[in-house]
Amino acid sequence: MSPTSPMQCAASLGAGLLLSVLSLSLGASGSAMAAQATSSISPASQDEQILRIANGAEPGSLDPQQTSGTWETRIVRDLFEPLIAYSADGELIPGLAERWESSASGLRWTFHLREGLEWSDGTPLTAEDAVFALRRLLTPATAAHNATLYYPIVNARAVNTGTLPPDQLGVAAPDAQTLTITLSHPSATLAQTLAMSEAAPLPRHVIAANGADWTRPANMVTSGAFVLKEWAPQSHITLTPNARYHGAQNVTLDEVVYLPIEESHAALNRLRAGEVEIAYGVPASHYAWIQDNLAEALHTYPILGEYFYVFNLREGSPVADRRIRRALNLATRREVITERILGMGQIPSWHFVPEALSEHQGARFDFADWSMDRRMAKARELMADAGYGPDHPLELTLRYNTLEDHKKIAVALGAMWKPLGVQVTLTNTEAAVHYRDLALGDFEVGRYGMIATIADAYDFLNAFSSDNTSNAPGLSSPAYDALIEAAAREGDDDARRQQLHDAEQYLLDNDVVLPLYDYVTSSLVDPAISGWAPNALDVHPSRYLHIDTSH
Amino acid sequence: MSQTTPAPHGTGAASAFDGQPPAAPAGDSLTRDAWRRLKQNRAAMCSLVVMTLVVLACLIGPWLTPYELDEVDWNAIGTGPDLASGHIFGTDVNGRDLLTRTLHGGQISLSVALVATFVSLVIGVLYGAVSGYFGGRTDNLMMRFVDIMYSLPFMFLVILLMVVFGRNIFLIYAAIGAVEWLDMSRIVRGQVLALKKREFVEAAHALGVRDLQVVTRHLIPNALGPVIVYVTLTVPKVILLESFLSFLGLGVQEPLTSWGVLISEGKDMMETAPWMLLVPSAFLAATLFCLNFLGDGLRDALDPKTR
């Protein structure tokens, strides 16, 4: 290679070329970043009330009817107020409707909207917007996840399956301030259902004009305490106060920023560094540390969820034999799991419907008070009856969806059942595959978790009726179905409570499930925040929150 | 790769006036020569010893520890190193002995590393060398195939393999090997593109050596330098890729574990229970250090130019 050939110079140019391309891209991206609306996350200053929340995950949408997870509804609730709202303690209070009443039969409900309601752009908010929203919710094209909750409304099912057009839905607006809802049978849970963010009235003028783009900050118009200022996917969602909100005078925050931080570890770091004020979700590995070091900020409270395993009751399954299922239930030491494996305040469960449900029915395993020795003895006896023991082991596959905690619990269960002669094989799969396989009955013992959409036991129990596609155990019991059917239509609270109690007791007596614990959730809230209260529904509307900046 | 030189004819120097050609000096086989040179490299030898110890520990250790891989010690959940309790390196979050699990994990990690690296080496080197040597349209087609393989969504590839082959540790090897050979092939191809214009290749052609032999006997050995080093770089990639897959439920299942999984579990406990991170990390780091010095030593020993 001769040293001075032009090609050699070109070679150095080549490397320089690559580098220049790189730097140009840098420059381009730099200006792209500048061109984007980068009102980057403002540091909390002394005068401004800026609340930054580590919210867990990026919402799939900000259209109230396309959201279902708590991390999504949290934001939506700040933007849109339903007819019925929640207080800081999770109690139902008037929302956009100032009062409501039902007819004597419970079949006709009338809602009276507040006077002078406006959307954030000044357009009057009327009952027509509420009618529009409910019709849209049940329109098949919307494919709302919780549409079945609204089936008590006349023609709701027919509309949702496309048999009837949406205007046949049993909702009407006789005048601008009044909304009437007609039901085909009494519903004990209508108020709760209408308090869900997806039932909130929607700005039909904006949706008509913008179609699918109506949720962009430039287009969105809201009825809640805040408006959407900025939405940078995976980065932040910024809300600012809505001057036209009916309760605007009580809103003290200047800005709310939701950060989609998925790793609870990362959220904890940001909180400790003073970069967020609230973190939903706490890493289990640091729980004890947090109890020691951040006790003031830690709030652990039960929510409406249950962690359990389901047995496959179908013929051919190794746990189709009820004795085996009871033995496994007996041998499971729930307190060990909640106290030593998880240790985050979970509540060991001898029931199925969580205790936090204020009308907890009181169903319980009959062995709940037995000593461990007695339980193990009985368990061994049952296994022996079924033909299994340490000498003749039962091979069982335990399935769970991929998550660190699920793994720990599955491992613990395997260890607890080993003395009975059960050989457990653990299998984990990603969530999508896991739940699909369970629904199809492709499992033996599988992990399940249920979080209620509304505070009603029915939500937990109807999953096991024989016509439900979520019926993972494959329970097929006319008695159970009858109870669920009756509860769906029962108007009398006491009778309904009894029916649901009986249904739950049925599940326990027949070992359809292996309940482990009632969910609790932990949140970290900077002590400078006031107005935040733990509640079983895990709703903490930002309009109640206030930052004490004299810190 | 070993070549033997012809056996020497008589002993001692023969004079040209004997009428016989002078005796060829006693030669060494390539491997013996390389081995001798390797032995002189202290770092490499030291690494070899440590590596052997680690491998032995992982193979035999599990039989020697008082605890089982999946044995839960209810009284020692998440406790630190404690000679009295027998948990020399402490327990993990489930109460299982960390040392035992680390040794078991080593079996998985090392075997995955071995197989996947071997697969990627063999396929990558051959593919890249052939592609680079033949050039032109062959090279173009072969490299476009590589580009396509790069672009396919890896996660779905693994899921597909799982659907077809079920859940099997060899599956992990296959998936990882399938991905890693691509880099290797590009590196080798690059080397070969540069090498094939060298004089020794022209000489080989002139001597009538067949294409395949040119590739395997002449090009590949000369390209080995960066290849060996890249192999030592592939091993950690493979080990960590396996942990990534297992974490997603696509790889090793409980109670089996691997160093990558243990490190991943341990990193969450960095502040509160550092031994859970340090023990498997130490094993991994030691292995990688040794591999690298060994690799460098091998490269030096096999380098035809510095003989």
Add this chain to the structure above:
Amino acid sequence: MLSYTLKRLLQAIPTLLIVITLSFFLMRVAPGGPFDGERRLPPEIEQNLRAAYHLDEPLPMQYIRYLGDLVQGDLGPSFKYKDFDVSELISQGFPASLELGMWAILAALLIGVPLGVIAAIRRNSTADYVVMSTALAGIAVPNFVIAPLLALVFGVLLGWLPAGGWNGGAWQNLLLPVVALSIQQIAYIARMMRASMIEVLGSHYIRTARAKGLSEWKVILRHALRPAMLPVVSYLGPAIAGIITGSVVIEQIFGIPGIGRYFVQGALNRDYTLVMGTVVFYGALILLLNLIVDLLYSMLDPQIRYDD
């Protein structure tokens, strides 16, 4: 050279088409779909969803529909992030991943190359071992350990830098992730550079150059460096593609709104459109970068030709 480049660019089209086709059908083979979650949806709702996303059409029809949209530049709406088009998600997320990646690669080149060269020149000396051992730390400690460690020490405990967030790419938010990302790359580049440099320094034309009486530095910089870069450049092609399309781990730990997570989350969520979008994007990048690498080969070593 020009005609070669043009030829390659033209070939990119059928290559990309093959990638798209294979990926499209590969995705659908995976069990589970975008609507499988904890709560099984009642059949009529699932039916509604499938209809809304055209998932109830026969697969070849969906494929044709997808290609038709693609040609018009429409990558479709994401299944999971329903308010955004895939093209928006990628174009909004890419700048962050790109910026992060570019700095990491720059650092890796500016530090890794000289380190490798020094180690090669001072082969088997103490300096060599020290340099290589330090570089090795970047390989031996996985970046999913380094990243949280950095965030913890500098972000939380010392408070010198933000513990996370992007803040429009402010240097304070860039520093830790770039360090975490580049440590590993520095190690790779340094090691490959060293091995390659040693090879080149032993070659006969270097001996010739030395014999001519050129100074050692001139020998190294003018004659040895370029051919020694070859394997490094080979490695860099796909490596750059991987790095600038984001590291899932770094992005999650530092909360960087890049596109790395889409590659993993997209698959896990069975977000078909998002996955396809990332495949198209990444595929185009790979083709481009490998082309650049091939062109660089012939600049680094003029004997390399492609027109056999």
